[in-house]
Amino acid sequence: MKWIDYATPHSVREAVDVLSEAGGRARVMAGGTDLLVALRAGVYDIDLVVDGKNIPELNEITYDPTNGLTLGAAVPCYKIYGNQAVATAYPGLIDAASLIGGTQIQGRASLGGNLCNATPSADSIPPMIALNGTANIAGPNGNRQVAIEDFCTGVRQNALGSDEILVSLHLPAPVANSGANYIRFIPRNEMDIAVAGAGVSVVLDNGDIKEARVSLASVAPTPLFVQEAGDAIAGKPANDETVRIASGIARDAARPITDMRGTIEFRQHLCEVLTRRALNTAIERAKENN
Amino acid sequence: MPGKTYVQTNINGEHVDFLCEPRQSLLECLRDVIGLTGTKEGCNDGNCGACTVEMDGRIVTSCLVLGVEAEGKEITTIEGIADGSTLHPIQQSFLENAALQCGICTPGFIVASKSLLDQNPDPTEHEIRFWLANNLCRCTGYDKIIRAVQDAAVKMQEA
Ligand SMILES: Cc1cc2nc3c(=O)[nH]c(=O)nc-3n(C[C@H](O)[C@H](O)[C@H](O)COP(=O)(O)OP(=O)(O)OC[C@H]3O[C@@H](n4cnc5c(N)ncnc54)[C@H](O)[C@@H]3O)c2cc1C
Numbered sequence: 001m002k003w004i005d006y007a008t009p010h011s012v013r014e015a016v017d018v019l020s021e022a023g024g025r026a027r028v029m030a031g032g033t034d035l036l037v038a039l040r041a042g043v044y045d046i047d048l049v050v051d052g053k054n055i056p057e058l059n060e061i062t063y064d065p066t067n068g069l070t071l072g073a074a075v076p077c078y079k080i081y082g083n084q085a086v087a088t089a090y091p092g093l094i095d096a097a098s099l100i101g102g103t104q105i106q107g108r109a110s111l112g113g114n115l116c117n118a119t120p121s122a123d124s125i126p127p128m129i130a131l132n133g134t135a136n137i138a139g140p141n142g143n144r145q146v147a148i149e150d151f152c153t154g155v156r157q158n159a160l161g162s163d164e165i166l167v168s169l170h171l172p173a174p175v176a177n178s179g180a181n182y183i184r185f186i187p188r189n190e191m192d193i194a195v196a197g198a199g200v201s202v203v204l205d206n207g208d209i210k211e212a213r214v215s216l217a218s219v220a221p222t223p224l225f226v227q228e229a230g231d232a233i234a235g236k237p238a239n240d241e242t243v244r245i246a247s248g249i250a251r252d253a254a255r256p257i258t259d260m261r262g263t264i265e266f267r268q269h270l271c272e273v274l275t276r277r278a279l280n281t282a283i284e285r286a287k288e289n290n
Numbered sequence: 291m292p293g294k295t296y297v298q299t300n301i302n303g304e305h306v307d308f309l310c311e312p313r314q315s316l317l318e319c320l321r322d323v324i325g326l327t328g329t330k331e332g333c334n335d336g337n338c339g340a341c342t343v344e345m346d347g348r349i350v351t352s353c354l355v356l357g358v359e360a361e362g363k364e365i366t367t368i369e370g371i372a373d374g375s376t377l378h379p380i381q382q383s384f385l386e387n388a389a390l391q392c393g394i395c396t397p398g399f400i401v402a403s404k405s406l407l408d409q410n411p412d413p414t415e416h417e418i419r420f421w422l423a424n425n426l427c428r429c430t431g432y433d434k435i436i437r438a439v440q441d442a443a444v445k446m447q448e449a
């Protein structure tokens with residue numbers, strides 16, 4: 001790895017100042033499980049790593065049944081699934097937090113880093129899209145919010161300016177009769193990159209789907225929000241036929257490539273199967289959550 | 291080019307200070323700067339777990355931690371597992387169950403297994419396999435490692 005400098009700002013303000021001064025030659029680090037690998041591989045030409053882990057707001061984890069979840073951008077996965085209130089309120093998010101890497105990776109990897117890294121295969125992004133999440137960003141001109149589905153702009157590209165930092169993620173409080181799920185396909189049981197993944201959420205109303213959101217991993221340059229899949233089943237009964245409709249739309253919306261992990265056809269098929277299974281689980285969870 | 295950074299940390303219960311370049315990993319600092327060579331390098335990108343250490347109570351791959359991040363932390367490496375010349379029950383079980391061949395993966399497996407048994411003294415085989423999924427072994431085929439951890443769990447509960 002080439003020479004880098006290391007800064008440990010203790011406030012968001014200080015971090016933004018350091019980033020502004022660096023004029024695009026710095027990157028924020030949370031768990032470093034992507035960044036340090038990328039720096040060794042020469043992916044980024046930077047002079048400065050700005051460690052976000054000493055900034056209080058990036059370590060926050062606050063859940064409130066009215067206001068929802070504020071999750072600091074640097075909170076590692078194990079603290080997320082280790083938080084009983086969060087684990088109970090957001091099983092769909094926990095699905096992802098508990099399958100990123102293995103035990104050691106989960107000791108460091110954050111969902112903020114997973115989001116900012118902006119790979120198509122990032123496991124936490126589809127469930128955060130399905131759960132209507134927003135990114136809370138700070139920059140020289142103050143704070144702004146971006147919907148998670150608008151955050152990734154290309155492979156490894158995100159909506160942040162070089163002088164901005166992701167402070168936290170926000171998920172609204174789960175409403176009654178709602179459920180979510182994230183699942184992925186990998187050729188083994190753990191420690192691999194999603195060939196495809198599906199994150200979904202539903203809200204039920206007397207046995208009908210009131211609202212649904214579907215998002216896919218690894219089948220487009222960015223995590224894909226398939227709004228039409230959810231819209232098409234709103235108002236329909238929560239049954240196999242309805243789930244089939246949404247899964248078919250998800251399959252057709254996927255724009256995968258063929259690579260060593262899978263062909264276009266296989267990934268399209270996976271989108272159908274994974275969306276169907278994830279919707280069935282989300283519906284089951286919604287029925288339990290009343 | 292700026293100078294080295296002075297880092298104060300605690301390793302295996304002892305205060306340690308060292309100088310390092312900010313780009314150096316904790317793994318590099320342990321091995322090349324501090325001289326604790328028990329921690330091994332396999333892949334240097336987070337996949338193999340040979341470099342596993344415990345930092346503030348949680349296992350991490352030290353190749354994906356910067357040495358400068360050790361400031362103010364508490365770190366346990368493989369050198370901190372035995373009690374003087376008395377092996378830890380997990381180390382003893384690895385020997386008795388022939389859970390190692392070349393041994394490169396062993397320090398990482400032992401540090402990771404200890405952290406599992408510290409918080410879950412009676413894990414199922416499934417829990418052991420998932421906990422150790424971030425540790426790769428190219429020699430043993432894993433079964434002997436799993437049996438060693440199960441054996442250590444029994445011994446530690448009897449103790
Ligand atoms: C062995 C291994 C297995 C893995 N398995 C998986 C897996 O199964 N699923 C998966 O999705 N990923 C996986 N990953 C990738 C990685 O662990 C995840 O993407 C992780 O969530 C990244 O989080 P981090 O905190 O380590 O990010 P970092 O590495 O610290 O940062 C990632 C990127 O985001 C930027 N960034 C981080 N925080 C901020 C911030 N607050 N503001 C602005 N920019 C920021 C950094 O500059 C960098 O570009 C794996 C990685 C390894 C090494």
Ligand code: FES
Nearest residue numbers: 332333334339353
């Ligand atoms: S050397 Fe660190 S995980 Fe392989």
Ligand code: FES
Nearest residue numbers: 391392427428429
């Ligand atoms: S004993 Fe050789 S890699 Fe595990």
